[in-house]
Each structure stands twice: as C-alpha cells, then as structure tokens.
Amino acid sequence: MTSVLIVDDHSIFRSGLRAELDPSLEVIGEAATVDEAVSLIASLRPNVVLLDVHLPGGAGGGGAEVLHRSSALLDVVRFLALSVSDSAEDVVGVIRAGARGYITKGSSGAEVSSAVAAVASGDAVFSPRLAGFVLDAFGAVAGERAERSDELDRLSAREQEVMRLIARGFSYKEVATELFISIKTVETHVSAVLRKLQLSSRHELTVWAQQRKLL
Amino acid sequence: MTTASVRLPLARPRRAVLGGVASGLAVHLRWPVRVVRIAFACLVFAGGAGILLYLWFWAFIPLERDVDAAAPVSRRLPVAAVSLALAAVFTLAELGAIVARSDAAVNFTLLAVIVFGGGTVAWSLAMDAADPARSARYGTLTRSASTFILLLAGIAALISRPNAFNAVLGMLSIVVAVGVLAAPRLVTLWTDLMAERSARVREEQRAEIAAHLHDSVLQTLALIQTRAGASSEVARIARAQERELRDWLFADDVPASADLATELREIAAAIELDYAVHLDVVTAGAAVPVSPTALVGAAREAMLNAARHAGGEVSVYVESTSGTIDVFVRDRGPGVDLATLPDDRLGIRESIIGRMTRAGGTATVGPAAGGSASGGPGGSGAGTEVHLHLETTHAGERI
Numbered sequence: 221m222t223s224v225l226i227v228d229d230h231s232i233f234r235s236g237l238r239a240e241l242d243p244s245l246e247v248i249g250e251a252a253t254v255d256e257a258v259s260l261i262a263s264l265r266p267n268v269v270l271l272d273v274h275l276p277g278g279a280g281g282g283g284a285e286v287l288h289r290s291s292a293l294l295d296v297v298r299f300l301a302l303s304v305s306d307s308a309e310d311v312v313g314v315i316r317a318g319a320r321g322y323i324t325k326g327s328s329g330a331e332v333s334s335a336v337a338a339v340a341s342g343d344a345v346f347s348p349r350l351a352g353f354v355l356d357a358f359g360a361v362a363g364e365r366a367e368r369s370d371e372l373d374r375l376s377a378r379e380q381e382v383m384r385l386i387a388r389g390f391s392y393k394e395v396a397t398e399l400f401i402s403i404k405t406v407e408t409h410v411s412a413v414l415r416k417l418q419l420s421s422r423h424e425l426t427v428w429a430q431q432r433k434l435l
Numbered sequence: 436m437t438t439a440s441v442r443l444p445l446a447r448p449r450r451a452v453l454g455g456v457a458s459g460l461a462v463h464l465r466w467p468v469r470v471v472r473i474a475f476a477c478l479v480f481a482g483g484a485g486i487l488l489y490l491w492f493w494a495f496i497p498l499e500r501d502v503d504a505a506a507p508v509s510r511r512l513p514v515a516a517v518s519l520a521l522a523a524v525f526t527l528a529e530l531g532a533i534v535a536r537s538d539a540a541v542n543f544t545l546l547a548v549i550v551f552g553g554g555t556v557a558w559s560l561a562m563d564a565a566d567p568a569r570s571a572r573y574g575t576l577t578r579s580a581s582t583f584i585l586l587l588a589g590i591a592a593l594i595s596r597p598n599a600f601n602a603v604l605g606m607l608s609i610v611v612a613v614g615v616l617a618a619p620r621l622v623t624l625w626t627d628l629m630a631e632r633s634a635r636v637r638e639e640q641r642a643e644i645a646a647h648l649h650d651s652v653l654q655t656l657a658l659i660q661t662r663a664g665a666s667s668e669v670a671r672i673a674r675a676q677e678r679e680l681r682d683w684l685f686a687d688d689v690p691a692s693a694d695l696a697t698e699l700r701e702i703a704a705a706i707e708l709d710y711a712v713h714l715d716v717v718t719a720g721a722a723v724p725v726s727p728t729a730l731v732g733a734a735r736e737a738m739l740n741a742a743r744h745a746g747g748e749v750s751v752y753v754e755s756t757s758g759t760i761d762v763f764v765r766d767r768g769p770g771v772d773l774a775t776l777p778d779d780r781l782g783i784r785e786s787i788i789g790r791m792t793r794a795g796g797t798a799t800v801g802p803a804a805g806g807s808a809s810g811g812p813g814g815s816g817a818g819t820e821v822h823l824h825l826e827t828t829h830a831g832e833r834i
Contacts, residue, residue: 229650230650230654230658232654232655232658233654233657233658236658236661236662237661240661240662274649274650304649304653304654304657324657325654325657325658325661326657326660326661326674327661328661329661348715348717348750348752349715349717351717352717352718352719352752353719355719355720355754356718356719356720360719361719361720361721361754361755361756362720362721362756363756384752384754387717387719387752387754388750388752388763388765388820389715389748389749389750389752389763389765390765390803394803
C-alpha cells in the first residue's frame with residue numbers, strides 16, 4: 221500500500237483529489253502550508269508527497285521550500301509536483317529541488333494515481349510539456365548530443381529519442397514499443413534525464429532556477 | 436424627438452487652433468465656427484469679456500472623449516512663438532521708454548515682458564511638450580530666446596537709473612530668466628516621478644489581483660475540469676475560461692509577436708471551443724517568426740480531424756530548427772486507413788497531404804506508432820498520428 225500525503229492550500233482541491241485517487245493509494249494526511257507540510261512529512265514519512273508548486277507559508281518559497289527543508293528525507297519520501305500552471309518553467313525549480321516529476325492539476329484521478337505509482341516505484345514522471353522543455357533546455361533540437369554517458373549538460377541520442385516521443389504524447393509503453401526496448405529501459409532513460417535536469421549546470425536551467433530564487 | 440436630444444455633447448476637439456473652445460461650441464450649438472469666433476472677438480471689446488469667457492469655457496469644457504483617451508492635444512496656433520514675439524516687442528518698447536526717461540512706460544513694458552516671457556516658457560513646458568506638432572528644437576529655441584529677452588529687459592531696467600519699482604521688476608525679470616533655465620529639468624523630474632509612481636501602483640494592484648485569481652479561480656477551474664472529465668461540456672467551458680483568464684493575467688509575459696507556436700495555440704484554443712477535445716500544444720526549438728501558411732493550414736486541418744473523429748486527448752508537438760519544422764498531431768481515436776477512405780474525403784488527402792506537397796514539404800498520416808497496427812474501430816485505440824515536415828529554406832519562395 222502506497223501512503224500519500226497531499227499538500228495543497230485549497231481544501232476543495234485536496235478533498236477532490238482524495239476522492240478521485242485509486243483505492244490502492246492510502247492518503248495518510250493533508251497539509252495546507254509550507255510549515256505544516258514539512259512537519260507532517262517528517263512525522264508521517266509518506267511514500268509519496270503530492271506537492272503543490274504554489275504554496276503559502278514558510279519563507280514564501282512554495283513547493284520548492286518544502287523540498288529544500290525536507291531534503292534529508294529525499295531517499296525515503298518521493299515528491300510528485302502538482303501545478304495549476306502547465307508551464308514547465310514553473311516546475312523546473314521544483315524538479316531541481318528534488319521532485320521526481322510533475323503533473324498538471326487538470327489531470328484526471330486515474331492519471332494522478334498512475335503517476336503516484338510510478339513515482340513510488342522510483343520512476344520519474346514527465347509530461348509532454350516538460351519533455352519539450354527538456355529538449356529545448358538541453359539544446360537537443362539544435363543538435364547537441366552527449367558523447368559520454370556521464371555528461372550532465374547534454375542528452376544522449378537515446379534519451380533525446382525518448383524525450384521526443386514523450387513530447388509527442390506517447391506513454392512509456394508506447395515509447396517502448398516504438399523504440400523496440402523494454403518499458404524498464406524507457407524508465408531508466410527518463411530517470412537519467414531527470415537526474416541531468418536536477419544536476420546539470422546548463423545556462424538555460426540555472427537561469428530559470430535563479431529567477432525563482434532557488435539556487 | 437426634440438432637437439436638444441440630438442445635440443452633440445459640449446466638448447473640445449483634440450486638434451484645435453488654440454483651445455478648441457470655438458469649434459467645440461460651434462459643433463454643440465450647430466453654428467458655423469466663424470460666427471462663434473466673431474462673437475468672441477466682439478465680446479473682447481466689451482471690457483475684455485470675450486477673453487474671460489474664452490478662458491472660462493477653456494477651463495470647464497472637457498476634452499472630447501470618444502477618441503483614444505491617450506491621444507495628444509495638438510494646437511495649430513504657435514502660442515509660444517506669438518507670446519515670444521510680444522515679449523520682444525515690449526522689450527524694444529521698454530528700451531525706448533528708458534531712453535525717453537518715462538518711468539511709467541518702463542514699468543508697464545517691463546511688466547508685459549515678464550508676463551509674456553514667462554508665459555512663453557510656461558506654455559512651452561505645459562502645452563507644447565505634449566504636442567506632436569511642436570518639435571523639441573522649437574521648444575528649446577523659444578525658451579532660450581525668452582530667457583535672453585528677460586535678462587536683457589531686466590538688466591536694462593537695473594542699469595538705467597532705476598526707481599524702486601523698476602528695480603524690483605528688473606530683479607523679478609532676472610529671477611524668472613534664471614528660473615526658466617532650471618524649469619524644464621524640474622518639470623521632467625516631476626513628471627517622471629509621477630509616471631513612475633502611478634505605474635508602480637498599477638503594477639502592484641495587478642500583481643495582487645493576479646496572485647489572488649491564481650490561487651482561487653484558476654484552482655477551481657482546474658478542479659472542475661478534473662471532476663467533469665476531459666471531454667465533457669463543462670470541462671471545455673472551464674478550460675476556455677481558464678485560458679482566457681491566464682492570457683489576461685500573464686499578458687505581459689507573452690511575446691506580442693505571433694510566431695508559429697502562438698498561432699497553433701490559438702488554433703487549438705478555437706477548436707477546443709467547438710469540440711469535446713483537449714489539445715496539448717508542446718513546442719521545442721527556435722521560435723519561427725514567420726509561419727508558413729501551408730504548414731499552419733495543414734496543421735489546423737490535422738487538429739480539426741483529430742477533434743472531429745477522435746476527441747479526448749490530442750497531443751501536438753512542434754519542433755523547429757533553423758532549417759526544418761516538424762509538426763506531430765497525435766490522437767487516440769479509432770484510427771484512419773488512407774486506403775479505405777472514400778475519394779470525397781478531401782480533409783486528409785487535399786488539405787493536409789496536397790497542401791504540404793505543394794509547399795515543398797511532406798505529410799505522413801498513419802496509425803500512431805507505438806500502438807498496435809490494427810487501427811480499426813474497436814481496436815486498441817492507438818490513434819492516428821499526422822506528421823508534417825517542412826524545410827523552411829526550401830519552401831521560402833512559395834510562402
């Protein structure tokens with residue numbers, strides 16, 4: 221059973237989400253502010269935290285602040301960012317602070333549930349828009365390609381292919397069929413991209429982070 | 436209907452000779468402008484009543500409002516130049532009066548020089564600065580000329596054997612002249628300060644409203660969409676509202692120029708209004724400032740097809756490099772088989788493939804890769820994917 225903590229400042233949204241989540245997910249708590257979220261995460265240790273990007277309280281840092289203050293628990297607790305805005309720029313800050321993926325609040329209950337399951341099992345969740353942003357930010361469209369696998373600032377050829385297909389609206393399963401690889405391999409590629417997104421010091425990424433005062 | 440009810444409102448036009456009082460009155464009273472002007476001129480001889488009346492009207496009749504409120508007021512009569520000329524004439528008269536040793540005449544002419552010289556500067560700063568018909572050079576010229584005249588008149592009055600009143604006026608004249616030099620700088624500083632302050636207040640208000648709406652209304656709209664299901668009527672309306680609100684809230688962040696991505700997003704928004712569909716437009720790569728019409732047309736047709744025959748979630752992905760543009764439109768509908776399509780289905784064959792071919796590009800329509808190949812009704816629902824490809828350098832001359 222996957223335990224879930226919902227962090228969102230709107231009680232209507234929290235209860236709506238709670239009602240829609242798959243029965244295999246157990247909601248063990250709700251938080252409405254940064255401080256509340258940090259203390260609940262520390263005491264409850266949920267498997268997955270559904271984290272709103274825009275959150276009141278604390279020092280005004282929103283979802284990213286929750287991640288920073290809970291960074292010691294990042295190995296145990298996984299974060300899935302929820303945003304009402306579907307602009308990837310809004311979310312890159314949260315991803316870089318440690319979230320394993322993001323979905324928009326317009327997603328259906330089933331979508332949220334499967335995303336939570338993916339994040340709980342250690343995978344990353346990429347929306348088409350985030351994939352498009354990643355392709356852009358890593359210069360993949362301009363033809364930049366990583367030569368070595370340990371390179372953080374560029375994507376490998378395979379990672380680019382996977383990102384492109386996700387941007388075109390493919391599910392992981394469809395990406396796997398299209399590229400004749402296993403779903404596990406697709407997930408490995410996506411996780412690698414997520415790692416690069418979090419650790420890379422590419423100019424395009426640091427600019428976003430700086431604008432959101434996340435560095 | 437009485438004549439009074441069709442009378443135009445009393446207002447001063449923005450393009451006027453002096454204050455727009457006469458033409459405003461003429462329009463309102465439906466008299467010829469000339470008659471109004473003659474009436475004012477006659478009243479001037481009734482103890483200056485015409486001038487007072489003119490100023491009174493000028494102060495109380497509002498500027499006409501139906502035109503763009505920010506439009507500047509333009510005056511044909513070069514008031515500053517006329518006033519400057521009068522100041523010059525009175526300076527000469529003053530010099531004459533000094534030579535003739537007539538104290539009363541010196542007093543009167545010096546006073547007139549101060550009034551007209553100061554008036555020139557005041558008019559130049561208050562009125563001409565905002566008037567597009569007056570150049571900055573004209574303003575500088577009239578102001579420096581009036582400074583010179585004021586100094587000349589003042590010094591002349593002081594060095595000629597002055598009486599007390601002359602000396603005061605002469606000093607006043609010099610003080611005004613010095614003030615003129617500093618005035619433009621002070622006026623600019625003041626207007627900049629006021630403009631900056633009001634802009635900041637507006638920006639703060641807007642940010643506050645935006646933050647509030649973002650936290651409340653946008654969240655509610657998102658929730659409505661989730662609860663109602665992506666393709667229901669309610670969700671569609673909520674989504675359209677959300678988009679409108681978002682456009683309004685973040686209007687400043689969006690580049691005003693219409694590039695390909697913006698254009699496709701607008702098309703998607705329009706289609707979402709008419710069909711139960713959710714089009715997600717994702718872009719990557721360089722912005723395309725000039726959208727090739729054929730590509731946009733074909734993309735619109737592909738999106739429309741997806742909305743009509745598939746509905747639900749449709750992904751649109753645009754990737755542009757310096758030389759090529761690729762557009763993918765992917766739906767999850769029952770799928771389409773080109774070979775079995777009747778000939779009269781112009782949508783795909785003509786509007787998508789034909790259009791792209793004529794523009795020098797290619798269009799591929801097929802079952803969405805990755806799903807099962809059997810795209811028939813009741814199949815796996817892998818859907819259709821339309822891929823448009825255009826070499827921009829090659830197609831340039833045909834756009």
